[in-house]
Amino acid sequence: EAQVTQNPRYLITVTGKKLTVTCSQNMNHEYMSWYRQDPGLGLRQIYYSMNVEVTDKGDVPEGYKVSRKEKRNFPLILESPSPNQTSLYFCASSFQGSQPQHFGDGTRLSIL
Amino acid sequence: KQEVTQIPAALSVPEGENLVLNCSFTDSAIYNLQWFRQDPGKGLTSLLLIQSSQREQTSGRLNASLDKSSGRSTLYIAASQPGDSATYLCAVRRETGGFKTIFGAGTRLFVKA
Numbered sequence: 001e002a003q004v005t006q007n008p009r010y011l012i013t014v015t016g017k018k019l020t021v022t023c024s025q026n027m028n029h030e031y032m033s034w035y036r037q038d039p040g041l042g043l044r045q046i047y048y049s050m051n052v053e054v055t056d057k058g059d060v061p062e063g064y065k066v067s068r069k070e071k072r073n074f075p076l077i078l079e080s081p082s083p084n085q086t087s088l089y090f091c092a093s094s095f096q097g098s099q100p101q102h103f104g105d106g107t108r109l110s111i112l
Numbered sequence: 113k114q115e116v117t118q119i120p121a122a123l124s125v126p127e128g129e130n131l132v133l134n135c136s137f138t139d140s141a142i143y144n145l146q147w148f149r150q151d152p153g154k155g156l157t158s159l160l161l162i163q164s165s166q167r168e169q170t171s172g173r174l175n176a177s178l179d180k181s182s183g184r185s186t187l188y189i190a191a192s193q194p195g196d197s198a199t200y201l202c203a204v205r206r207e208t209g210g211f212k213t214i215f216g217a218g219t220r221l222f223v224k225a
Contacts, residue, residue, distance in 0.1 A: 043203075098211075
């Protein structure tokens with residue numbers, strides 16, 4: 001089944017403890033992206049990747065890192081999480097930049 | 113800077129009604145526009161994608177139109193059903209800057225049985 005898989009789905013952690021949210025797609029998509037969704041602010045793009053080893057900032061990249069070493073994986077790294085990064089995070093992918101984006105089920109992060 | 117606005121923010125209609133959701137954007141230099149639905153606590157489901165060179169796309173009871181020059185898109189839902197109740201989001205992909213994506217805040221739709 002074609003899908004975008006995020007892990008974990010839920011995480012409660014503490015300020016400053018490094019964490020990684022994984023994203024994997026099995027559709028051979030070139031384009032992958034991370035978003036965060038906050039009440040009143042909607043969905044905002046954090047980082048995106050056009051292909052392996054090609055990444056760029058979205059609108060809210062501060063405090064996040066990404067890497068794209070393999071086509072199927074696009075992890076989101078929070079090196080020193082802070083409470084303002086508490087949010088619902090979505091990973092998405094598309095075959096190319098011009099094609100529809102397919103979203104994962106989301107990861108709810110709470111940083112205390 | 114691209115801004116995407118969706119009106120209305122919320123809408124309640126009786127079952128069977130035809131309805132229109134609106135999405136407007138400030139910069140017409142877009143690559144495409146995609147409509148999604150999001151159910152509470154769930155991810156986004158892609159509904160329709162319109163490329164900048166297209167005028168409309170249809171899927172079942174859904175029809176999306178795009179007027180790039182005026183910065184507007186509409187999502188038409190025919191014969192609405194309670195199962196259509198969800199939040200509908202539009203997202204534009206910019207023509208420049210590596211396919212950055214900007215989302216509207218969404219329209220929350222409630223269809224009464």
